[in-house]
Amino acid sequence: MATEISRTVLFHFLFSGLTFTFLATFAISFDPYFLHSCANNIGNYTANSAYERDLNTIFKQITSITKSNYGFYSKKVGKVSAMALCRADVKLDVCTGCLNETISRVKLDCPNNKEAIGWSADCTLRYSNTNLSEKLEINPQTCLYNIGSTADEYFQLRLGELLSDLRNKAAAGGALLKYAAGNSSLRASERLYALVQCTPDLSEGDCNHCLDKAATNGILRCCLKQRGCRVLSPSCNLRFETYPFVEAGVEFPPPPSPSGDRQKEEEPNKSKRTPVLVASLSVIFGVAVVSISGFLIWKRRNNQDTEYREIQLLDLVEGRIDM
Numbered sequence: 001m002a003t004e005i006s007r008t009v010l011f012h013f014l015f016s017g018l019t020f021t022f023l024a025t026f027a028i029s030f031d032p033y034f035l036h037s038c039a040n041n042i043g044n045y046t047a048n049s050a051y052e053r054d055l056n057t058i059f060k061q062i063t064s065i066t067k068s069n070y071g072f073y074s075k076k077v078g079k080v081s082a083m084a085l086c087r088a089d090v091k092l093d094v095c096t097g098c099l100n101e102t103i104s105r106v107k108l109d110c111p112n113n114k115e116a117i118g119w120s121a122d123c124t125l126r127y128s129n130t131n132l133s134e135k136l137e138i139n140p141q142t143c144l145y146n147i148g149s150t151a152d153e154y155f156q157l158r159l160g161e162l163l164s165d166l167r168n169k170a171a172a173g174g175a176l177l178k179y180a181a182g183n184s185s186l187r188a189s190e191r192l193y194a195l196v197q198c199t200p201d202l203s204e205g206d207c208n209h210c211l212d213k214a215a216t217n218g219i220l221r222c223c224l225k226q227r228g229c230r231v232l233s234p235s236c237n238l239r240f241e242t243y244p245f246v247e248a249g250v251e252f253p254p255p256p257s258p259s260g261d262r263q264k265e266e267e268p269n270k271s272k273r274t275p276v277l278v279a280s281l282s283v284i285f286g287v288a289v290v291s292i293s294g295f296l297i298w299k300r301r302n303n304q305d306t307e308y309r310e311i312q313l314l315d316l317v318e319g320r321i322d323m
Contacts, residue, residue: 031098031120034105035232037140039115042129051114054078055127059103062125068092070177071123072200074133082127085199088179089247090122098123119232126234136206137234138213143221146228146241156225158184158192159240163215166196166238171208175200178207181246194240202235210236 045051054077062073062084071086086095102118102125110116117126119142126132162184169180178198183191198207210233218231228241239245
């Protein structure tokens with residue numbers, strides 16, 4: 001009897017320990033700042049359907065990446081289109097870890113939804129049964145804010161200036177990266193830090209518009225007068241805090257050359273001018289050859305004439321030529 005009780009106590013102890021470990025691991029593995037949106041009006045897919053298989057294939061591809069690609073991944077398999085965007089300042093292992101967690105969380109919160117989006121601290125994941133590439137999506141828009149608040153108008157002024165500057169820099173980025181981060185001084189020794197990012201498949205105008213809406217509508221509706229905030233949209237996001245949060249040491253692609261388009265436009269003209277230039281050089285070369293040849297012939301004849309005239313003069317002096 002005592003043995004059975006001991007076994008029962010041991011079983012409950014082990015079961016409780018395993019349960020606690022599982023729950024602790026489960027709680028730690030998920031981002032406490034995770035937000036999601038399920039498109040319930042789009043419809044659902046059924047279990048073991050082609051849509052689910054294609055979606056799982058995309059999830060596997062996204063989480064198996066070995067190249068950073070500056071945090072942006074766009075995939076399409078069958079009828080499923082998916083897009084992932086990691087914060088440009090985080091490293092590849094952080095990015096893939098974030099995407100793994102976000103996929104697991106979206107599956108739990110939006111089961112069988114054909115379209116959904118999940119925002120985590122370091123990444124965004126969305127998928128749909130429609131094409132997502134090069135398509136501006138401002139809504140749904142959501143946010144998280146710092147509980148610290150301020151009524152300082154100077155804070156709002158400096159925030160507006162900083163976000164405007166970063167918005168322009170990010171929008172002007174190339175097809176690999178549309179991201180900018182920076183900081184600005186506040187009163188005394190305090191500083192304001194901010195980060196903005198768009199999916200790089202957007203045009204400069206669409207990125208600018210998306211971030212403008214995040215900095216105006218998003219902040220006004222959610223976190224006006226807060227000392228920190230994250231505004232999240234499908235195509236862009238921004239964050240500001242009064243403490244540094246951007247990771248250092250991540251390499252970024254060089255900015256696009258402002259003369260790149262001009263060079264592209266000039267290349268066809270160069271190709272058109274090449275035959276003309278070759279023909280012109282050929283003509284010049286030909287004229288030069290003819291001129292030199294003519295000069296040499298003339299010189300030779302001139303020398304012969306000079307010699308002949310000298311001979312004539314000599315002969316005349318000597319009286320050999322009949323007059």
